[in-house]
Amino acid sequence: MTATAHIPDTNADFIRLGSGTPGARQVALVPGVELPLFTLDLPKGLRGQAREQVALRQLADRVGLREGTVEMRPFMAGAKPDNWTRVLISDPDRMAQWRAVQCRAVLPDYLSLPSADGVWTVQGEMVDGTELIMVRLGPPDGFSAVPDIALRLLRQALNGPKPRAILQLGDPLPGLADLAAEHAVPLVDKVEDIGGIGLPLPQVLAHDELSCDLRNDPMAARARLARQVLPWRWPLLIGAVAAALWAAAQIVAIERIEARIAGITAQTETLIRQNFVKSGPILDVRTQVSRALAEARRAAQSEGGETDPLDLTRRAAEVVAAARAEPETIRFTPGEGLSLILRLADFAAAEQITAALIAEGMDATLVESRVSDGNSGVRTEIRIADKEVTQ
Template sequence: MRDSVSARRRAPAPATWRIGDGSPPAGPFVALVPGAEAPLIALSLPAALKGVAREDVARRQALDRMGPGLDVRPARLDGAEDWFRVAVAERMQVLRWRGALGPAAARCRGLVPDYLALPTAPGLWVIEADRDGVVARLGPADGFAAEHALAVRMLTLALAEARAGSAPPRAVLLTGETASAFAGLFEGVSLVSQAGDLPAALTPGVMALGEAAVDFARDPRADAEGVEARIRRLVWPVLLIVLGALGWAGAQGLGIARDRTQAASVQAETLAAVRRDLLPSGPILDLEVQVMREIERRRAAAQPEVAALGPLDLLRQASPLLSGADVQAVTLGADGLSVEVKLADFQALDALVASLGAVGLAARTSRSAIDPDGGVGATLTLEAQP
C-alpha cells in the first residue's frame, strides 16, 4: 500500500522526444538518442573512490578500453556513490545530436540514451521489442539497445548472470510488436505485457532516478574547465596587482629600513661630536636644548667685558642734556660724577632725569629743594646703567 502511495506521489516524468521523430515539444523536454550508439559499460572502480576522483578514473578506464574520441558520462543513478557504469558515445556523433536540436536546444534538458527513458523499479526488467530493434532496462542501473539478434544474446547472458548472482528479475514487462519472439527467454520468471499487471511493489517510475544527468548535451568536465579558465583569466591580473603591491611595499620597507639605519648612524655620530666638543660629561636628555644652552654659555663667555664708564665719560655723555639746565657745580670723585643743577621746577627735574635715562645714564637724586632765589636746586649722581 505504501509503495502505491509513493508511486502516485512521484513527480511527473519529463516530456521526451526521440531525435529525428518530427518536431520537439514546445516546452522543456529530454531528447532521446539511440541507445545502441551510447551503450552502458561496466567498469572496475575501487569502492573508496568518490566524487570527481571516481569520475576521472572511470573516464580513463573507458578510454583505455574503448579508445580515444569518446564522450564519457557517469551513470550515477538514484544518487548512488558506488556507481560503476558509464555511458559512452563517439564525440562526432554527440556533436551531430546537438546540432539536430536546432533552435530547440534552449529548451532541451538533456541528451539521454533511450533505454534510460524506460520505466524501472528494483527487481523489474522492462523490454520493448519492435521491428527496428530492442530497448531494454534491466533494473534501475543497467540497460541497452540493440538489434534483435544481438539483443537475444545480451538478454540471455544478463539473465544467466542474474541467476548466478541469486538476483533474477522478479518480473519482466515485455511489450512491442515483436515481443513474442523473446518470451521464451524468461521461463520461470513472471512475465507481463502491461504495467498495470505488475504487483504494487514493482510499480515502475519513469526517469525518476536522475537519468537526465546522463546527459550528452553538456560536458560537466568541459564546463568546469571553462569556469576554471575564466577564473584563471580573472586571477592573473589580480595576482599581478598583488605582486606589484607586495613589491612596492617591500621596496618601501627596505627604503624605510635604510633610512632608519642612516638616521641611527647620523644620531650616533652627532652624539659622539657633542660629547667630544660640547658636553663631555653628564646625561643628555634633550640634545637640542642642551646644545643651544652650551653654545650660548660659551658665546657669552667669549665676549670681551666692556669697561665701566669713568666720570669724564659720564660727563661727556650727559653734557648735551645738562646744557638746558643751570649747572651750579660738578664733582668728579671715586664714587662717580655728581652734578648740582638749578631748574625751574620739580617737573623740569623729572624731565632731566628721564632724558639722562634715555641715553643710558642713571641719574640718582641725592638732594632736591626749592631755592630761596626761585626755582629748584638738586644734586644728581650719574652712573652708567647696567
C-alpha cells in the first residue's frame, strides 16, 4: 500500500490537553495509552459506512465488549481514504469530552512524532508525573506506554518486519540500545543522522495525521446528512427502504446466528465446568482446558500408557476447527474409538477432512456422507480408531 503524499507541517504547534487552553491553530494531544490501535481484516473494496460497520463487528468480536462500550475512529494516517485497516478505540465519555475541544485537531500524542517509511521514532515525556514513552512504528502504526511496557512492545514488534533505523529523541529509553544492537538496527539520536543512512528524513504531520482528528465522527456526520434529505429525492428513499427491508432480513438472520452462538457458548461453559474446571472462575478457557488435558494425559500415561481419549479428541478437534466444519456430535467409545458427526459444505470437504485427520497420524475412516432433508450442506460421519497410524 502506497502512502498518500502530504506536505509536512514544519510549524506544527502541539499542546498537551489539560496543560492549558489550546489555541485555534494548535494541535491538542491526548495520552496514547487511552487510544490503542487495532489492526482488522477488512475486505478490499468495502467503503464508507459499510466498512465502518464491518470494522465495528470485528472489533466487538476481538475485544469481547458489548456494543457501545468503546467508540471507534478509523486510522487513516499513511493509508488511502477507503483502504484503512486500523482503528483507534477509546471510552465513549472521553471521546465526547475531546469533541468539545476548540483547536486545530485532537490527536493521540504518538502522532506528533516525526515519521518516515522504514524509520521508527521513540521519545519519552513526563505526563502528570508519569513517564510515558511515545513510539511511532512508521506512518501506519504507533503507541504510548510506560517504559517497561514500551520496551516489551518494541521487542515484540521487532519480531516482525524490522525498521532500517530507530530514531531516539529526548532521554534514552533504558534497554533500547541493547535491543537495537541485538536486531542489528541502527540507533540514532538526531533526525539529520537518518539521511546519512540513506533514508527519507522523518517529518511531522506529513502522512495525513490530521485526518485522525478524534473530534471527527464519520458515522455521526452521515446520520446528520440523512436527516437533511430533500423531498424531491423520494426515488432514492424508496430504494433506501428496499435496502432497509433487505438489511432487516439480514439482521434477523444475524440475530439467530448470535443466539445460536450464545447457546453454544453456554453449552461449552457447562461442559468445561463438568469435565475440566470443577471449581473456581472460568477466566481463560483455552489455557484452563489445556492444563486439564495435560494433567489427564499425564495421569493416563502413568496408569500404563493406555489410549488417551482426551488427547485423541483434542487432536481431532484441532483438525475440525481448522477445516471450519460444524460438529454435531463427538463421542468416544472404548474399543471403537472416536466418532465425529460433522456438517460440511459438500462431499469433497468430507474427503478432505478425513485426509487431514489421517495426515495428523489418526486412523480415520469416512463412514457415511449424505445430504440432510431441509438442511444445506452434507452430514458426514467419520470414525477414528483409538490407535496411531503407522507413518
